Amino acid sequence: MAFEQPVLETRNLSIHFGGHKAVNDVSCQFHRGTLTTIVGPNGAGKTTWFNLLSGQLRASHGKVLLHGEDLTSMSASARADKGLGRAFQLTNLFPGLSALENVRLAVASQHHTGHVFWQVSARRRDIADRAYELLQTVSLAHRADNLVANLPHGDQRKLEVALLLALEPEVFMFDEPTAGMSVDEVPVILELIAEIKARKDKVVLLVEHKMDVVRSLSDRIVVLHNGELVADGEPAEVIASPVVQEAYLGATQGEAS
Numbered sequence: 001m002a003f004e005q006p007v008l009e010t011r012n013l014s015i016h017f018g019g020h021k022a023v024n025d026v027s028c029q030f031h032r033g034t035l036t037t038i039v040g041p042n043g044a045g046k047t048t049w050f051n052l053l054s055g056q057l058r059a060s061h062g063k064v065l066l067h068g069e070d071l072t073s074m075s076a077s078a079r080a081d082k083g084l085g086r087a088f089q090l091t092n093l094f095p096g097l098s099a100l101e102n103v104r105l106a107v108a109s110q111h112h113t114g115h116v117f118w119q120v121s122a123r124r125r126d127i128a129d130r131a132y133e134l135l136q137t138v139s140l141a142h143r144a145d146n147l148v149a150n151l152p153h154g155d156q157r158k159l160e161v162a163l164l165l166a167l168e169p170e171v172f173m174f175d176e177p178t179a180g181m182s183v184d185e186v187p188v189i190l191e192l193i194a195e196i197k198a199r200k201d202k203v204v205l206l207v208e209h210k211m212d213v214v215r216s217l218s219d220r221i222v223v224l225h226n227g228e229l230v231a232d233g234e235p236a237e238v239i240a241s242p243v244v245q246e247a248y249l250g251a252t253q254g255e256a257s
């Protein structure tokens with residue numbers, strides 16, 4: 001693994017809002033088959049760094065590379081086409097369509113076949129089958145015909161994961177995927193993330209505050225504090241490090257323990 005080229009890399013990635021350095025000089029590499037959790041106290045720069053990766057924000061300085069290709073000046077949609085997939089906390093769902101229609105649209109966007117008449121109906125069938133299969137994967141088959149606007153919050157979050165799976169990205173980015181979910185809904189999402197990790201062919205990046213989740217899923221933890229990368233390594237080692245204890249005890253007492 002150490003000799004493999006990284007799938008994703010940031011080099012000196014920075015963004016400044018006026019004089020405030022929200023992300024400052026962050027360099028790290030992510031390899032295929034790994035799950036890395038980005039932790040840090042509130043305001044540390046985690047979401048901003050995600051935004052710089054996915055293209056919602058443009059860097060003031062530094063680079064984002066995917067397989068060595070510089071994506072830094074590309075739009076968010078161009079980066080998504082290249083393989084950077086991000087779950088967007090419900091903003092990419094169509095509330096007026098059913099759960100199945102939402103997934104079908106995402107699957108259809110990935111199927112580029114010809115327009116020969118006999119191919120069209122076979123293609124439609126494939127897309128519908130795949131969409132239904134993805135709903136089953138996220139335990140939402142029973143909600144297939146429900147309008148998204150009427151789904152409980154937890155089901156909407158699951159649907160979002162189905163949309164992300166439909167896009168078959170190479171890099172999965174999850175920003176607090178279980179936020180706002182009831183306790184009984186959380187395991188479905190965590191198991192899905194664990195399954196993606198178990199496939200060993202993807203890069204998974206997770207922003208997460210809950211330390212039990214971080215511990216159970218992560219191969220590696222990156223710690224941001226005041227926009228800077230202050231620790232990066234194996235979970236047990238990073239969690240025990242003075243810099244993490246201090247960062248967490250300063251802002252979210254008890255969570256790092």
Ligand SMILES: Nc1ncnc2c1ncn2[C@@H]1O[C@H](COP(=O)(O)OP(=O)(O)OP(=O)(O)O)[C@@H](O)[C@H]1O
Pocket residue numbers: 017020022040041042043044045046047048049
């Ligand atoms: N568009 C913006 N303009 C000005 N300041 C911003 C902007 N976006 C983020 N910031 C600032 O950058 C810093 C990092 O914010 P960010 O949301 O990335 O932190 P975070 O680690 O994700 O926090 P949380 O855990 O609370 O979600 C904060 O001080 C925030 O106020």
